[in-house]
Amino acid sequence: MSMNPTRKRRLTIVLLVVAAAVVAVGLIVFALQQNMNYLFTPSQVQTGQASSYKTFRLGGMVKAGSIQRSKDSLKVTFTVVDASGSMPVEYNGILPDLFRDNQSVIATGHMDSAHFMATEVLAKHDETYMPKELKDAMAKAHEGKQVNEEAGQDKPQ
Template identity: 45%
Template sequence: MTPVQRRRLMWVLIVLLAGGLATTLVAFALQRNIAYLYTPAEVLRGDAGNQERFRLGGMVVKGSFQRAEGALEAHFVVTDGDATLPVSTSRILPDMFAEGTAVVASGRLENGRFIADEVLAKHDENYVPKEVADKMGAAHTKHDVPVPAVEAR
């Protein structure tokens, strides 16, 4: 092998190593920032595992919303038709948040209660985010929360 061939081989190996390292770092960064969506039944069944952060999707149970006068701390219950899970948040809720509407909350599970860092809501009860509707199924009607049809995009 000539010195020129040896130098080219070294450059090829360095480029391959750098590319592999960059790919590995990107994969780790993306994996750490992914937040999977689970329904209350999946969380209570243990499907969420020991994930530090995930998303909870479902419908806010009518009559479950509680907030002290002048406080940011809010408590409500989310259901998927099979199970319910209490949710707490100290963040500002969106204007469209209401009982009986679909919500997706990002946060963590702590002592059987979901602590939400972010709550997203849709005001029209005829719309449920596709991910939530797929997980909840069209047949659930427990807890006075029918699963509406998914709106076409």
């Protein structure tokens, strides 16, 4: 391939664009990797893994019955739990529509003594979609199955 100046210039442009694309993708992947590390579960926070971060994200499930809304403001307190830990959270703002008992949430904020002061609360939902009737029927079937299994265990062999 002969290298006249125009061709050389074009080749340089192409190489620069390719290099820029690679660097951009690399940076984004790196940033995401870092970003994801900011997410801690309540038990990880309790074992001090988040102590080096001033602001971090707390992920877990809203403990059933723990939501307490203030009567005269947007202030709300609730507890986020994971398999072995729990963390009280305070938040002042509008909550997503999916925010409710047993919903996965990701809260951004900082620790204030033993409380997590959230500045943003996001609800995470799963990839399942079905009508309410089906969900209820499945929940019922599941309960029934559990009852049957328990009953089966009690049966003399």
